[in-house]
Amino acid sequence: MNFWEYLANRHQQLLTDAYQQASLVFQCMLMATAIGVVIGVVTYRSGWAGNLATVGTSAILTVPSLAMIGLLIPLVGLGVPPTVIALTLYGLLPVVRNAIVGLRGVDPTLVDAAKGIGMSSAMRLLRVELPLAWPPILTGIRVSTQMLMGIAAIAAYASGPGLGNEIFRGIASLGSKNALNQVLAGTLGIIILALLFDAAYVVIGRLTIPRGIRV
Amino acid sequence: MSETESGGGAHGATIELVNLTKRYPGNPSPAVDNVTMEIKAGETVIFVGPSGCGKSTTLKMINRLIEPTGGRIRIDGEDVTDIDPVKLRRKVGYAIQSSGLFPHMTVAQNIALVPKMIGWPKGRIRDRVEEMLDLVGLDPGEFHGRYPRQLSGGQQQRVGVARALAADPPVLLMDEPFGAVDPITRDHLQDELIRLQHELHKTIVFVTHDFDEAIKLGDRIAVLRERSHIAQFDTPEAILTNPADDFVSGFVGAGAALKRLNLSRVRDVEITDYPTVTVDDPLQTIFNKLRSSGTNEILLLDQRRRPYKWLRRGDLMRARGSLARAGTLVSDTVTRDATLRDALEAVLTDNTGRVAVTGRRGEYIGVVDMETLLNSVHELLEADRLEALEAQHELEEARAAQTHAEQEGPGGEAKA
Numbered sequence A: 001m002n003f004w005e006y007l008a009n010r011h012q013q014l015l016t017d018a019y020q021q022a023s024l025v026f027q028c029m030l031m032a033t034a035i036g037v038v039i040g041v042v043t044y045r046s047g048w049a050g051n052l053a054t055v056g057t058s059a060i061l062t063v064p065s066l067a068m069i070g071l072l073i074p075l076v077g078l079g080v081p082p083t084v085i086a087l088t089l090y091g092l093l094p095v096v097r098n099a100i101v102g103l104r105g106v107d108p109t110l111v112d113a114a115k116g117i118g119m120s121s122a123m124r125l126l127r128v129e130l131p132l133a134w135p136p137i138l139t140g141i142r143v144s145t146q147m148l149m150g151i152a153a154i155a156a157y158a159s160g161p162g163l164g165n166e167i168f169r170g171i172a173s174l175g176s177k178n179a180l181n182q183v184l185a186g187t188l189g190i191i192i193l194a195l196l197f198d199a200a201y202v203v204i205g206r207l208t209i210p211r212g213i214r215v
Numbered sequence B: 001m002s003e004t005e006s007g008g009g010a011h012g013a014t015i016e017l018v019n020l021t022k023r024y025p026g027n028p029s030p031a032v033d034n035v036t037m038e039i040k041a042g043e044t045v046i047f048v049g050p051s052g053c054g055k056s057t058t059l060k061m062i063n064r065l066i067e068p069t070g071g072r073i074r075i076d077g078e079d080v081t082d083i084d085p086v087k088l089r090r091k092v093g094y095a096i097q098s099s100g101l102f103p104h105m106t107v108a109q110n111i112a113l114v115p116k117m118i119g120w121p122k123g124r125i126r127d128r129v130e131e132m133l134d135l136v137g138l139d140p141g142e143f144h145g146r147y148p149r150q151l152s153g154g155q156q157q158r159v160g161v162a163r164a165l166a167a168d169p170p171v172l173l174m175d176e177p178f179g180a181v182d183p184i185t186r187d188h189l190q191d192e193l194i195r196l197q198h199e200l201h202k203t204i205v206f207v208t209h210d211f212d213e214a215i216k217l218g219d220r221i222a223v224l225r226e227r228s229h230i231a232q233f234d235t236p237e238a239i240l241t242n243p244a245d246d247f248v249s250g251f252v253g254a255g256a257a258l259k260r261l262n263l264s265r266v267r268d269v270e271i272t273d274y275p276t277v278t279v280d281d282p283l284q285t286i287f288n289k290l291r292s293s294g295t296n297e298i299l300l301l302d303q304r305r306r307p308y309k310w311l312r313r314g315d316l317m318r319a320r321g322s323l324a325r326a327g328t329l330v331s332d333t334v335t336r337d338a339t340l341r342d343a344l345e346a347v348l349t350d351n352t353g354r355v356a357v358t359g360r361r362g363e364y365i366g367v368v369d370m371e372t373l374l375n376s377v378h379e380l381l382e383a384d385r386l387e388a389l390e391a392q393h394e395l396e397e398a399r400a401a402q403t404h405a406e407q408e409g410p411g412g413e414a415k416a
């Protein structure tokens, strides 16, 4: 069976896997974004707290993904939970770092103006600082998504969902006639998903970045 | 906390600074040291002084963007040193250099911010935005939906002022608001501010390090030296003709006579009527007017009654009756709020020896000519000279009395 026949044969399974992978990454990204932006907002005003947040989240990223999932399995069991937790943790760094850099990068005269016209600090954050820091935060989310798309493949190791299953099956049966097809299909699927997500971010950027600061 | 004032507009409030002091952490000597000053309601007070003398720090303590280390601030008699700063700032307009407009909001959204915060209803806010744009001389239809980056520096500055005034605060603080625009635009913005203030009567505290700007805008000027110590706090006239010490005269600089021209405005001199025609008039009317006017030329206005061209007798003949080709374009006009110095400049550059005076929308009001200007200038300088002589005389008398007393004192003792 050549690669095209394989695809035609298995497209049902492949589409399901791809859908599950996309949904997994999307949901983990939502959580990573929410948590990451909150960490950024809480820490950006203080020098040491901001640096601690950046160092902490980058430390997470240095833990090999297999090891991370391996460590989580005894704690939360197999399947979806360890995968979601691991991916969310990995997704934090780019979001946190860009949120802190973006919030700190807001022109101080604008902050001064916001205070000067009588905005409370919550309002300043919501109406001025976050909107102005949004483009770099969105870039962070985009980088994070690309990264998670690859790491998510490892989820299969913990019996998680996604295209990783295809790759693992192929690796497990190396030498059999479909092994290469399976690895190839899984990998290409992940690349295509990543590109689709990237395109979606361009659209999201168009929709959410205010016209006045769009480059 | 919704309504601080009714539609009529809040006029200025008094501001009292009592022993106001600011020490920045890590610096033993204070940046602002014991400043006491009283600013009257509806008055424009300018803080002027060398860089780093504490002008901005003093200003920002008034709306507590910088918290004072000591002393009190009272606005309209109310002690605001310890009230919620957010509440205080909504009653005090604030405009800064480089406008401080939020780039992600449209012009209208920027202006609507403060009215929204204090809970005005939507319809009122919408009307107010239009009104404010109109007030600062920007066409609401055109500028309403623009983003700040789609405006020139001068237009941004106007919107900044509109935003500061939107909720009709009795007090307006301005920190070098025109510092970042080119000299011509700055001049226009200054004229606009003067016109605005004529209508609104806010209490304005304005920081600059340009003494000419201070003279032009201020009812009173506070010349500050290091640590915000007040070297002299008086009217521009008094500071020009009678500087308190060498520091102040150093700041006044050379050319006091010319600067004096900045203190009087076109509205203070006689604006004369002048024969005009409009581009819509039939040629015959224009011919008749030229013949009967008794002046060398007449002023041609465009459809919107703005000065357009000077027409001389014969110009029309030479151009074979074509208005488009006849006459010389009006090169410069002044408003009623322009200073005599600007008017003089315009008269000198226009070869007709007069300059057209225009209203808010550029429409013709009248003209000022060289003769009127020269007469006014002579009167001004004469009056100043008399005043200065008097002051000097008083000073000499005081000194003489002092020397006399000093000579008498010890001498008398020796005799005894």
Ligand SMILES: Nc1ncnc2c1ncn2[C@@H]1O[C@H](COP(=O)(O)OP(=O)(O)OP(=O)(O)O)[C@@H](O)[C@H]1O
Residues within 6 Å of the ligand: B024, B025, B027, B031, B050, B051, B052, B053, B054, B055, B056, B057, B058, B209
């Ligand atoms: N946040 C701060 N921390 C420490 N020192 C400060 C701070 N802000 C200002 N200073 C110091 O206080 C003094 C007064 O500063 P301020 O900004 O009020 O001067 P200024 O008169 O407005 O000057 P300029 O004309 O240059 O704007 C300066 O010596 C300055 O170095």
Ligand SMILES: [Mg+2]
Residues within 6 Å of the ligand: B055, B056, B057
């Ligand atoms: Mg300053």
